[in-house]
Amino acid sequence: MNDLQQNLRHFLEKKSLYSWVKLDLPEYTHQFCSLTQIEMECPKCKKSRPFSDRRPRGSGAGQSIPKLESDIYSFRFTCDSCTSGKYVFFVEVDTEEKRVRKIGQNPAWSINLDKDLEKFLEGDSDFLKKALICESQGYGIAAFSYYRRILENSIGKTLQGLRSMLELNNAPLEEIEKIDKALKGIVMDERIKIAKDAVPNHLRPNKMNPLAIIYDTLSAGIHRLSEEQCLENSQHIRVALSYLIRALTQQNEEQKAFLDSMKSLNDFNSESA
Numbered sequence: 211m212n213d214l215q216q217n218l219r220h221f222l223e224k225k226s227l228y229s230w231v232k233l234d235l236p237e238y239t240h241q242f243c244s245l246t247q248i249e250m251e252c253p254k255c256k257k258s259r260p261f262s263d264r265r266p267r268g269s270g271a272g273q274s275i276p277k278l279e280s281d282i283y284s285f286r287f288t289c290d291s292c293t294s295g296k297y298v299f300f301v302e303v304d305t306e307e308k309r310v311r312k313i314g315q316n317p318a319w320s321i322n323l324d325k326d327l328e329k330f331l332e333g334d335s336d337f338l339k340k341a342l343i344c345e346s347q348g349y350g351i352a353a354f355s356y357y358r359r360i361l362e363n364s365i366g367k368t369l370q371g372l373r374s375m376l377e378l379n380n381a382p383l384e385e386i387e388k389i390d391k392a393l394k395g396i397v398m399d400e401r402i403k404i405a406k407d408a409v410p411n412h413l414r415p416n417k418m419n420p421l422a423i424i425y426d427t428l429s430a431g432i433h434r435l436s437e438e439q440c441l442e443n444s445q446h447i448r449v450a451l452s453y454l455i456r457a458l459t460q461q462n463e464e465q466k467a468f469l470d471s472m473k474s475l476n477d478f479n480s481e482s483a
């Protein structure tokens with residue numbers, strides 16, 4: 211698979227509708243339409259499957275290959291496993307600006323939620339669904355508003371998770387007390403500031419604070435960034451948010467299991483003493 215096919219594949223698999231993506235467009239449609247395989251969630255198999263373009267390829271004998279022009283092109287793929295699951299994409303090509311965007315997709319761009327995220331967010335998982343629907347329609351700024359609401363609503367649980375983490379790592383008492391104060395506080399900016407500061411080093415890849423970056427990007431998005439810039443960053447917000455939530459949740463569950471086991475062992479020892 212060459213660079214063009216790889217980029218095109220990524221574009222078809224991951225991008226929502228209506229957002230323009232820069233692409234190094236080839237001169238002829240033949241190269242542009244030569245992508246033969248992608249991987250998508252099959253609506254019939256209910257699993258991620260390879261999909262192939264099974265349309266017969268003309269030999270092209272006696273025909274010259276047409277130049278790529280600004281127009282709408284279609285892509286069709288069939289599931290390799292069940293051969294009945296299908297995906298169709300309509301892609302608008304802008305040769306002048308060297309960019310493409312999806313203007314149609316069937317089945318629609320997926321809004322399936324990450325299970326860990328759904329569990330953590332509880333009732334707020336509806337906001338996450340709405341954020342994804344906004345993304346699928348190209349409304350980046352609206353999606354950002356939903357992400358910010360999700361972050362603000364879950365700041366209490368995030369603080370709880372951070373508190374458990376600090377406790378487990380024997381953090382100084384004043385750090386834990388700061389979080390307790392934030393948990394009782396009502397000023398959102400203060401709660402978020404304390405939560406940002408409490409993110410432990412092992413959750414800061416290359417010294418980047420995920421909570422600070424997510425929150426600052428969301429604020430910038432709502433107040434300053436363009437629709438396109440928000441759309442571009444939506445996916446990163448989602449990935450970073452999922453990572454942070456998963457880390458906090460797993461740590462808490464492991465901690466609970468650890469404490470339960472220690473208590474059982476301790477009880478056993480005192481009984482048999």
Ligand SMILES: [Zn+2]
Pocket residue numbers: 252253254255256259289290291292293294295
């Ligand atoms: Zn299938």
